[in-house]
Amino acid sequence: MPEYSIFDGHNDTLLRFYRDEGVTYGDFLSELDSGHIDLIRARRGGFAGGFFAVYVPNPEHRIAPDSMPDLSKPFVPPAVDFAFSQGAALRQMADLFRLEEASKGQVKVVRTADELQDCIDRGIFAALMHFEGAEAIDEDLNALEVFYKAGMRSLGIVWSRPTIFAHGVPIAFPSSPDIGPGLTDAGKRLVKRCNELGIMIDLSHMNEKGFWDVAELSEAPLVATHSNVHALCPISRNLTDKQLDAIKASDGMVGLNFATGFLNEDGAWDSDRPLDVMVRHLDYLVERLGETRVGLGSDYDGARVPDLVGDVSKLPNLIAALKDAGYDAGLLQKISHQNWVRVLRKTWKA
Numbered sequence: 001m002p003e004y005s006i007f008d009g010h011n012d013t014l015l016r017f018y019r020d021e022g023v024t025y026g027d028f029l030s031e032l033d034s035g036h037i038d039l040i041r042a043r044r045g046g047f048a049g050g051f052f053a054v055y056v057p058n059p060e061h062r063i064a065p066d067s068m069p070d071l072s073k074p075f076v077p078p079a080v081d082f083a084f085s086q087g088a089a090l091r092q093m094a095d096l097f098r099l100e101e102a103s104k105g106q107v108k109v110v111r112t113a114d115e116l117q118d119c120i121d122r123g124i125f126a127a128l129m130h131f132e133g134a135e136a137i138d139e140d141l142n143a144l145e146v147f148y149k150a151g152m153r154s155l156g157i158v159w160s161r162p163t164i165f166a167h168g169v170p171i172a173f174p175s176s177p178d179i180g181p182g183l184t185d186a187g188k189r190l191v192k193r194c195n196e197l198g199i200m201i202d203l204s205h206m207n208e209k210g211f212w213d214v215a216e217l218s219e220a221p222l223v224a225t226h227s228n229v230h231a232l233c234p235i236s237r238n239l240t241d242k243q244l245d246a247i248k249a250s251d252g253m254v255g256l257n258f259a260t261g262f263l264n265e266d267g268a269w270d271s272d273r274p275l276d277v278m279v280r281h282l283d284y285l286v287e288r289l290g291e292t293r294v295g296l297g298s299d300y301d302g303a304r305v306p307d308l309v310g311d312v313s314k315l316p317n318l319i320a321a322l323k324d325a326g327y328d329a330g331l332l333q334k335i336s337h338q339n340w341v342r343v344l345r346k347t348w349k350a
C-alpha cells in the first residue's frame with residue numbers, strides 16, 4: 001500500500017476514451033500499457049482519484065501529447081462550434097458515468113466534499129467532473145444548470161482559445177500571460193452563477209485580464225488546478241507572483257502541473273530530467289502560498305510528463321523526492337489530498 005493517497009487536480013483521461021484510439025472507458029478497469037492512468041496502476045501508485053476534464057478538442061487540430069506545437073509564436077486554436085461542443089461534452093460525461101457503472105463500486109463520481117473524503121478513506125477511486133472550457137454552455141446558462149445537476153463541480157471558463165465568456169491564454173514561451181481581453185458580460189454572469197451554485201472556477205487557462213476579472217467578481221477562493229510558477233518557467237500558462245499573491249489572499253490554491261514544458265526553465269518538452277525541477281516549483285508555491293494552498297494537478301493523459309513520474313504508478317518517486325527535500329509527513333498529506341478537500345469544501349455548497 002502506498003503511504004500517501006493522492007487526489008489530483010487535472011487529467012485528460014476522458015479525452016483518451018473520446019478519441020478513436022482503441023481505448024474505451026471499460027479498459028480503465030484493467031492495466032493498460034499506454035497512457036498515464038488506469039485503475040490498477042492508480043492503486044499501485046496511491047492515486048486516489050482526481051478532476052476528470054470534459055474537454056472539447058478542436059476538430060481540425062489534433063494535439064497529441066507527444067507532438068507539442070511550436071510555442072515561439074503564441075498558439076491559439078480557433079473557437080469551437082456550440083453544437084459540436086455539446087456532442088463532445090455529452091459523450092465524455094456519459095463515458096464517466098459508464099465507467100462508474102462498469103466499475104461496480106470501485107469508481108465513484110463525487111459531488112460533495114464528504115463523498116470525496118469518504119472515497120479517499122475507503123479506497124474508492126474518486127472522480128470529480130470538471131469542464132475544461134465552457135464551449136458546451138449557452139449564453140443563457142441553461143446547460144450550466146443541467147451539467148451541475150448531473151455532477152459538474154468545477155469549470156474552467158476557457159481552455160486556451162476564445163469562447164462567448166472569455167479569452168483563453170494563448171500558449172507561448174517565453175511570454176507573459178497578459179494577452180488579450182478579459183471576461184465578456186456573459187462571462188461575468190457565468191462567474192456569478194457558478195458562485196451561487198457552488199461550482200469551483202478554474203483559472204488555469206485564463207489570460208491575465210480574465211484572471212483579474214474573476215478575482216474581482218468571484219466570492220470563492222481563487223484556484224488554478226494545473227499551473228506552475230512563471231518566475232521559474234516563463235510560459236504564458238504559468239502564474240506570476242502577483243497572481244499567486246491574489247490566490248493566497250483569497251485562500252485558494254494551485255495544483256502543480258507535471259507538463260515538462262511548464263516545469264523546465266528553458267521551456268523544453270524534455271522528459272528526461274531529474275525531479276528537482278518539480279521540487280523547485282513546489283518549494284516556490286509552498287513558500288509563496290503557504291502549506292495549505294498547494295496540491296498536485298498532473299495533466300496526466302494530456303501532456304508529456306517527466307519519465308520519473310511517467311504514469312500514476314510512479315508517483316511514489318515524487319513523494320520520495322519531496323521527502324529528500326525535507327517535506328515532512330504533515331505537509332505531504334496536505335499536498336497529496338488534504339488541501340484539495342479543504343478548498344473544495346470551502347467552495348462547494350456541500
Ligand SMILES: [Zn+2]
Pocket residue numbers: 132204205226
Ligand atoms: Zn489544461
